[in-house]
Amino acid sequence: MIPLGYFLGFGVLLFALGLYGVLTQRSAIRMVMAIELMLNAANINFLAFTRYLYPDDPRGAIWAIFVMTVAAAEVAVGLAVILVLSRRRQTIDVDAAEEMKH
Amino acid sequence: MERNILVLLPQLVLIATSFLVLAVDLRTGDRKNREAELIPWLVALLGTVAALVTLPLWVGQGEFWGRMWQSDRFSLFFQVLVFSVMILVLLESAEYVRSREIQSGVFYALILLAGVGMTMMASSRELLTIYVGLELMSVSFYALVGMMKNDDRSNEAAIKYYLLGAASSAVLLFGISLLFGLTGSTYLPEISSKLSGLQGTAALPVAWAAVLLLFVALGFKVAAVPFHMWTPDTYQGAPTPVTAYLAAGSKAAAFAALIRAFSLGLPTLADLWQPALTAVAVATMTYGNVVALSQTDVKRMMGYSSIAHAGYVLTGLAIFTPESLSATLYYLLAYAFTNLGVFAVIVLVAGRRGNEEISSFRGLGQISPAYAAALTLFFLSLVGIPPTAGFLGKFYLFFAMIEADYTWLAVVMVINSVISLPYYYNVVRQMWLEPPEEANVLPAGTAAGQTAATIAHRALLGIGPAVAVTALAVLLLGLYPQPFIEWVRQVTLL
Numbered sequence: 001m002i003p004l005g006y007f008l009g010f011g012v013l014l015f016a017l018g019l020y021g022v023l024t025q026r027s028a029i030r031m032v033m034a035i036e037l038m039l040n041a042a043n044i045n046f047l048a049f050t051r052y053l054y055p056d057d058p059r060g061a062i063w064a065i066f067v068m069t070v071a072a073a074e075v076a077v078g079l080a081v082i083l084v085l086s087r088r089r090q091t092i093d094v095d096a097a098e099e100m101k102h
Numbered sequence: 103m104e105r106n107i108l109v110l111l112p113q114l115v116l117i118a119t120s121f122l123v124l125a126v127d128l129r130t131g132d133r134k135n136r137e138a139e140l141i142p143w144l145v146a147l148l149g150t151v152a153a154l155v156t157l158p159l160w161v162g163q164g165e166f167w168g169r170m171w172q173s174d175r176f177s178l179f180f181q182v183l184v185f186s187v188m189i190l191v192l193l194e195s196a197e198y199v200r201s202r203e204i205q206s207g208v209f210y211a212l213i214l215l216a217g218v219g220m221t222m223m224a225s226s227r228e229l230l231t232i233y234v235g236l237e238l239m240s241v242s243f244y245a246l247v248g249m250m251k252n253d254d255r256s257n258e259a260a261i262k263y264y265l266l267g268a269a270s271s272a273v274l275l276f277g278i279s280l281l282f283g284l285t286g287s288t289y290l291p292e293i294s295s296k297l298s299g300l301q302g303t304a305a306l307p308v309a310w311a312a313v314l315l316l317f318v319a320l321g322f323k324v325a326a327v328p329f330h331m332w333t334p335d336t337y338q339g340a341p342t343p344v345t346a347y348l349a350a351g352s353k354a355a356a357f358a359a360l361i362r363a364f365s366l367g368l369p370t371l372a373d374l375w376q377p378a379l380t381a382v383a384v385a386t387m388t389y390g391n392v393v394a395l396s397q398t399d400v401k402r403m404m405g406y407s408s409i410a411h412a413g414y415v416l417t418g419l420a421i422f423t424p425e426s427l428s429a430t431l432y433y434l435l436a437y438a439f440t441n442l443g444v445f446a447v448i449v450l451v452a453g454r455r456g457n458e459e460i461s462s463f464r465g466l467g468q469i470s471p472a473y474a475a476a477l478t479l480f481f482l483s484l485v486g487i488p489p490t491a492g493f494l495g496k497f498y499l500f501f502a503m504i505e506a507d508y509t510w511l512a513v514v515m516v517i518n519s520v521i522s523l524p525y526y527y528n529v530v531r532q533m534w535l536e537p538p539e540e541a542n543v544l545p546a547g548t549a550a551g552q553t554a555a556t557i558a559h560r561a562l563l564g565i566g567p568a569v570a571v572t573a574l575a576v577l578l579l580g581l582y583p584q585p586f587i588e589w590v591r592q593v594t595l596l
Binding site: 042043 | 230233234237240241244245248251254255257258259260261262264265268269271272273275276278279280282283286287288334335338339402
């Protein structure tokens with residue numbers, strides 16, 4: 001069987017990749033995709049821990065289901081916000097939205 | 103493990119009301135009738151009052167629904183706080199929503215659902231419920247912030263809040279998944295007992311990483327430096343009642359989750375997070391106050407002010423004694439009412455003058471001395487000058503600090519209060535010592551025929567009661583604090 005460490009390493013890499021994407025990408029859609037990677041990294045952790053360490057406890061799997069459901073709701077609202085951005089400015093580059101200055 | 107539907111009654115009332123608001127809006131929404139537009143607002147207001155009224159049916163301490171729901175004095179405190187905040191926010195919204203292109207039904211339904219999320223965050227010791235509550239609140243806020251579809255600033259605020267907020271909840275989840283792996287549980291007392299067994303093992307650094315991730319995510323919601331980047335833009339761009347809701351409600355709920363998670367789930371790692379939290383608190387209050395000095399937009403200024411206050415509140419958790427946690431709750435109470443009062447006056451002034459520049463407060467003392475006096479009182483409270491709620495909140499925090507040998511932190515906080523004085527004073531000075539700008543009195547797009555005088559004297563529905571209630575609360579919490587202090591003391595006996 002594949003050792004637990006491989007799954008956890010994969011989870012950490014996926015999380016780091018997502019975080020990198022959120023911090024570097026300027027396209028709103030790409031940032032949303034990067035956030036999805038981070039959420040999936042958490043899910044992989046939950047499922048791997050459940051399978052390897054707590055096989056009799058369904059809680060990790062329940063978490064994964066909740067995360068997927070909530071993420072779908074979050075993306076639905078987020079895409080609506082991005083849609084308004086693209087309608088008003090004909091771009092989804094988040095740097096286009098910088099009317100307010102520090 | 104008891105199942106009792108009564109324990110969820112306030113939340114159920116709010117959810118039912120939010121559906122009712124949407125249904126009512128379908129019936130009345132498309133009519134160009136100004137009075138009909140108030141019906142969804144009235145339903146939302148009555149529903150929130152009903153939720154507050156059901157609280158005396160409190161079923162007592164205990165855990166319900168398979169440990170998913172915790173009913174105790176802590177959850178009761180935050181339900182009272184959140185429902186009061188909601189009522190005041192609704193009072194401030196009536197004219198604001200009516201005079202702008204905002205779909206009133208959706209707006210009020212989302213306000214109610216965000217409130218359900220906030221109370222969920224305070225009413226559980228299970229991270230799953232806290233997470234779902236946090237998301238319910240956040241998703242509602244993403245939409246509320248961007249509610250003005252024809253306003254570029256509102257959209258910009260929503261984009262920034264959404265992208266950073268969604269990333270921060272992913273960070274929270276990753277932290278929780280690490281805690282789950284270490285302890286096999288997401289139930290806070292169980293996490294705490296399992297973590298104390300990990301002391302000195304190789305797994306401890308993983309626990310540190312989890313604590314860091316949890317703090318990053320919740321620190322984002324309370325607007326702690328360095329996770330505050332969204333705050334000024336979102337506060338400035340959001341509809342003003344939503345800004346008030348963010349500052350008073352969302353911040354209090356995030357602190358509730360932070361206090362629950364750190365004091366119940368992670369006390370064994372307190373040696374690690376106490377110094378870190380103290381450093382973050384000092385950085386947060388100093389940064390917020392210093393940057394607020396140079397702001398010209400009053401909502402943006404209040405954004406930085408809210409960062410500074412997040413720093414003050416964080417000190418209470420950083421010290422981590424029963425007394426300091428009580429002081430934290432007292433401060434949250436004082437801050438919520440003070441802030442709602444400030445935003446009520448901002449809604450009023452912006453409604454009359456069409457913008458939220460600090461200069462539009464010029465001469466408010468002549469036009470409406472009562473509101474100017476109230477705003478002066480709220481600013482005194484934010485600085486921490488007696489006889490106001492803010493003074494007592496700070497005083498109580500100082501007391502807890504000195505008792506816990508954190509006197510230097512009290513000194514830093516006093517210095518910060520002094521730094522904050524000029525930017526509040528600037529607004530007060532413009533209100534009382536400068537003449538009103540006649541050119542500013544007529545907002546752009548006002549129908550011809552309305553004179554400046556009628557606009558200046560037109561009462562805005564709901565604003566008067568909101569200012570009166572918050573001003574009374576600020577004075578009451580400042581002059582007659584004993585019952586409230588006893589209340590928060592009982593609350594923290596978790």
